[in-house]
Amino acid sequence: MSDPLRPRASLRTAVVWDVLKDALERRVKAAGRDALDVLDTGGGSGNFAVPVARLGHRVTVVDPSPNALFALERRAAEAGVADRIRGVQGDAHGLFQVIERGGYDAVLCHGVLEYVDDPAEGLRNAVGALRPAGTLSLLAAGLGGAVLARALAGHFTEARRALTDPAGRWGEGDPVPRRFTADQLTDLVTATGLQVGAVHGVRVFADLVPGVLVDTEPGAMDALLKLEAAAAEQPAFHSVATQLHVLAERD
Numbered sequence: 001m002s003d004p005l006r007p008r009a010s011l012r013t014a015v016v017w018d019v020l021k022d023a024l025e026r027r028v029k030a031a032g033r034d035a036l037d038v039l040d041t042g043g044g045s046g047n048f049a050v051p052v053a054r055l056g057h058r059v060t061v062v063d064p065s066p067n068a069l070f071a072l073e074r075r076a077a078e079a080g081v082a083d084r085i086r087g088v089q090g091d092a093h094g095l096f097q098v099i100e101r102g103g104y105d106a107v108l109c110h111g112v113l114e115y116v117d118d119p120a121e122g123l124r125n126a127v128g129a130l131r132p133a134g135t136l137s138l139l140a141a142g143l144g145g146a147v148l149a150r151a152l153a154g155h156f157t158e159a160r161r162a163l164t165d166p167a168g169r170w171g172e173g174d175p176v177p178r179r180f181t182a183d184q185l186t187d188l189v190t191a192t193g194l195q196v197g198a199v200h201g202v203r204v205f206a207d208l209v210p211g212v213l214v215d216t217e218p219g220a221m222d223a224l225l226k227l228e229a230a231a232a233e234q235p236a237f238h239s240v241a242t243q244l245h246v247l248a249e250r251d
């Protein structure tokens, strides 16, 4: 049965949401409290923050965009969780100017390391916000997925450029400033002192199959979600995923 708290656009987020929800449940049991303090750094308009707050947790969203924070406030009110979500304008690099160090049971850093000036420093700060036994949920653009998508669209030169570019960009028009391999992401996490618990490939097939197949074939969406979930755990598919998710904890 589908999970009613799952964020919108579930095909894009299902794998991450399922992994995150399980991790938060484990953290709740370990902490012996009903509600956790969760930080969503670069949380934007609340794609994850709102569903996490609907689970009953207190969520602080730090984001530099006033527009995103305005949209977050509206979504939180619509979802009836305004009292559990706090939006704060700030930056991953100046995180401790706006929030407390070591004050959170879980930190989400989703779709942010691609954009920050220094991913290692941005991630160190995200981890610095964790309590001693804390959980990090890291999501970032995968290099291989972009190469595959460009090639399948017939943009072979752009695919090769992404493959050889140090930042994994396919050209000047590429809206994503940086992409990562699974090894690069896990190395960044390990360098912060956290232990990598699991790596999942996200959107292995979803961005490659024609939408019409998913929208018109009965049961196709559900079958694709199940396929994504099965492939996410297989290391062989990490190298072609559009995004990579890393779950990490302190020892």
Ligand SMILES: C[S@@+](CC[C@H](N)C(=O)[O-])C[C@H]1O[C@@H](n2cnc3c(N)ncnc32)[C@H](O)[C@@H]1O
Binding pocket: 041, 042, 043, 044, 045, 046, 047, 048, 062, 063, 064, 065, 068, 090, 091, 092, 093, 109, 110, 111, 112, 115, 116, 117
């Ligand atoms: C792709 S969106 C992801 C939003 C949200 N985390 C999600 O998963 O839906 C990237 C977000 O990172 C924010 N961002 C950009 N640069 C940042 C920085 N230096 N520090 C923190 N957040 C940043 C943007 O404002 C935007 O909300």
